[in-house]
Amino acid sequence: MNPLESTPPPGLDAERRERARIDARRLVARRRGRTRRIRNRVIAASVAAFATAWAAIGVQLASGHDPALAHKSQSTAKTSSASHKRSSVQTDAAQTYSGSTDSSSTSSSTSSQPLAPVTTQQS
């Protein structure tokens, strides 16, 4: 209940009613001050958290570690010669493809992009 709207009890004299009003105003002022402080703190904390998060993201991007690009930044793009035979073998999956002649080159689709080709050479 708002103390300003309360009705003084009957029988109080003018001085006591005035004191009660003063006390009520002080109480309201204290409550408003407390509300203001809490509101300011919440706003400050939100702004600080927002700024910290964006600062962290900015630092990560500036250092070249964009998570969305991390696996692409150092990708290799070796292209093998395309005019030789190709055969497919799964050495440990109990499954063997038949060999085939193939003169196609690698595709460029990102989602289905083949793994980087590797070369075995005389060790």
Add this chain to the structure above:
Amino acid sequence: MIETGLEASVAFRCFGGTAAVWLAGEGDVDGELAEIRRELEGWHRRFTRFESASELSQLNADPAGTVRVSDLMCRFVAAAVDAARRTDGLVDPTLVAEIEAAGYAGDRPRSMAPYAGLEAAPPRRPARPNPHSRWREISADRRLGTVTRPRGVQLDSGGIAKGLFADLVAKRLALFDAFAVDCGGDLRVGGRGARPRTVCVDDPGGGCLHEFQVVSGGIATSGIGRRAWLSASGRPVHHLLDPGTGQPAFTGIVQATALAPTAVEAEALAKAALLSGPGGARNWLPHGGLIVFDDGSHAVVEPSKVATAPARR
């Protein structure tokens, strides 16, 4: 799991050639690659025959019959002996004195055109195991951390170490979506995504001889085209020795590529195939491979049905 379709990679000088790792998947991929590079470079320093301070050189120089070594050295010795056993002694890790006598006592960059001077090489014939070789007397005890071998018997890390390193790195990367490890030409590919990867067989003369599509496993190539030189008498010399003679082997095959469940197995099979010559090479390629003959022709060996059993880890 996120599939980017592209991989992070790192390549660097190592093992007298180039090492490289490709990696795709979640997690700190760049940090993983940097750590693997440090590890491989450290292993190279420990296993090179050309540095007297390396662990391998110190083992070879130690006069004791039983020597305390690192766990990795135990693994290498066990792998080398296993390769010798699997190939009936064709892949003999004890030919250090012979290879040094042939002139391979330090890093040898390519000093002549691939296969140059083959016409001056001895008549072709398959290599033979040395029945008196003492690799059978070598053992490694990982529990005790010791290697036991006859006094004076030295070990050459050779391709077996590279295959082993590729396998160890592969084990570390097994949970990533896709990976490939290249330890100086010895490869290991795989990953949880089970996606096929193109593996090109290098032609030392340039280009790609053949492409395999490999989902998971090891691939290794042995040959006499890269680490070859001319002797003082002008005869071609290379680093793949016939254990029976201790001399460079001229078998009629100049390069052999083997596929296998692991890189260390592939390394042993490729070397055994080359040393066996045209008549026996295919028998050493049960998982598939490629043979290059010294007339310049080549043959693709398809895997036999026996070879398609699940890999041993």
